[in-house]
Amino acid sequence: MQIFLLALCLSISLLPSLLLRYLPFKPFLTPQQNKRLAFWYGVWFLVLFGIELQQLLTRGPTVQLYKLNIMLGWLPYLAINIVCIPHHLAHHIFVAGMQCIYVMLLHGFGILVLTILEPSGSLVSYYFQQTCLYLLLFALSYPLIKNFFQRVFMANHAINDQKYWRTICLLPLLIVADIIYLSYSDKIMATTLVVPRLLMLPVFVSLMFAFTYDVQQIEQGAELDANNKFLRVQLNSLQNNAHLMAQASRKMEVIRHDTRHYNQLLSTLLREGKKEAALQLITESDDSLQQTAIKSYCLNPIINTALSIYIEKARQEQIPLEYKVELPTTMSLDENRLAILLCNLLENALQASYKQPQGARTLKVLARTDHRQMLLSVANRFDKPVLFGDDGLPVTNRNGHGLGMRSLALFRDMYQATVLCSHKDGWFKTMIYVTNKN
């Protein structure tokens, strides 16, 4: 009976670390993946229990068995993760390393407390007490580290920076490897290794800080990059516009020049009293002039530029685009931001349209202002289901929000705008409503 309990102790002591390795991937696992993971976790739990039972029956409880169980028993769980959550090898190794440091820390702490409280306990009672202490410590400190394990891969761009993860994924594991190696012996090393184990605590905290900081940096970098691209697209488009305008200006220059000559001639004639000649000149010059018109979708030049890019794109892709944009030349909010937002939304709408069958694509853009408020809405036909996050914005089914939605959230916070996303009758629609504070 005792042997059963001991084996159970050993199997259960591996579950907290399993949780830590599962947590980072949780937000983007499908139900099928979850099921598969649970199945294989269950299988290994039972197999391990069996192995431990056999070992305990043949050799009885030893320190070495306990240590071996903690050091190696979780590896199949890791292998299950790697197989069931593919394309994330670097991430699995990284999380395993961080979790190892943390588990070593708790075990080291537990055994230290145990040897102080009960210097001469039997090995069987040590098995139970150490496992209980470990679980207790885990439960106590879990709220402190939960956030890190839960969030480390939430950042959409950071997780995809493969080069970064490839570089650092082995680091945590290597850092803890020497302690693991030194801990593996048939004695309890509570006092011999107390200093190295104590050192692990600041190492773990520093690593957590450093990685969190890095992830933030990568995310910011991705945002800068995307902004840079949008700016360049706008700049180029505005440049084309400016070229056209410059051509029109050049024609106007000729007219200006001619008109000045004409005026000069007229004044000279008038001063010299040649009235008849002046009158004749006027009659002759009465011609009809051709205009050079630049296509204009709305009065505001920068919004016009943004619209032009996508209207042209939609036309090329033969996606019907309806627009009704009534904006004044100057607006009370930052037009650059609004233009970037519009680019983002239209880009998203176009991307979504590509997923639609050819005949079922349509975009609609609507913008209107009066002196107090502005209404902007972008809608596209979309038949597949859309998932919404807690904040009412759609989440992509892979990892977190896309950039377009991030930009939208920023805009919303900056201008305290009201943003409504809806998906009804095969139309996905984003409405933004800004009230002028002045």
Added chain:
Amino acid sequence: MQNYFIAFLLSVILLPSLLLRYLPFRRFLTHEQNKQLGYWYLAWFILLYALEVYLLQTCGVSLKFYKLSVMLGWLPYLFINIFCIPRHLEHHLFVAGMQTMYVMLLHGAGVVILSALVPNYDIIQFCYMQTSLYLLLFAATFPLIKHFFDRVFLARHAINDRKYWRSVCLLPILIVGDLVYLSYSEKVLALELLVPRLILLPTFVILKRAFAYDVTRLEDQASADANNKFLSMQLNSLKEHTSLMEENNRKLAVFRHDIRHYNRLLYSLIKEDKTEAALSFITDCDDNIMQTAIKPYCNSPIINAAVAIYVNKAEKEQIPLAHKIELPAVLHLDENELAVLLCNLLENAFRASYKQPAADRGIKVTAKTDHSHLLFMVANRFQDLVVLGDDGLPITYKQGHGLGMRSLAAFRDKYGATVLCSQQDGWFKTMIYVTEKK
């Protein structure tokens, strides 16, 4: 006699690590700082030597003494660095950690080789052989790590990211801390600690790479940030320019549309002999037409936008800015890049001008093309001495190249441009000469 010699060895053994801690700061130390460092280094070297001679005479030589000397003897050198190169505490700690890791690696390798080659040795032999092995290994591996220590702080923006360095500075020292602690004993621990020391090697290599990666990323981000700012500025300027142009064109178009009425009015005025009224009508019209003319700085709208930003800035800050830009409307190189470069150089010129007395400020911009060459020059009055680096570009007297010069170097490499920086008669001048490749 032997004691004197061993004390000397123990003092010399600390010098390689001293070099590693000095190297990262070397480039931005002033002459006085170098002198001060040299003086204090020497003082501690002599003091340490005396201390060791004294201890050897009184207590005799022991393994613990050797280890203690290696583990603690360098700390005063670190303090000297911290005091003589102030405001870099995080950087000193970081470098010290990396260097400790490296030194531990070499000592570990040395002692393993020693116990493999010479099974029996007394403590005196150990001191000699281990020291020479260490120095030999250092000399052999120095070329591999020199680059890292030499360059880690060269990136100007990365070094100033205090938050980053604060979060990582303790990491290396903490990682190696347990090994240092465990190594301190009366025995040679070559075999016991072989595995942890072997693990230290990949840890060191990965840390080195991870930090180099982080620094590159921080730097890229700073330049992306600056680029985005320039792009937004240009976008705004271009936007202003086009809307001005558009407005003028519209006015002129309206005028052209109204010319029939104008002619009819003139015709009636002249017919009715109101010559004075007709003349003033003509003058009025002429003035109106003249107001619609805008003179761009150059034909390329994007370059024009960039120049406009700084011409306006110069007017506002009353810095004389002479510009002569003769560029065609379409260039054979990326206008965005050229514009960003121009912004960078002008920004630098403005910064330098602020350091001049208000009366001694002046900036010149020239750009010229013929069919296959582009010549481009930005000059500003500057009286202090500009230090040029190995690549002919100026280095700021604090740390490394500024962003402007990085951008210039990138441009030069991309287009195979010739860049000449010179300082003469109180003018600092940057000339860029690009030959178009057909």
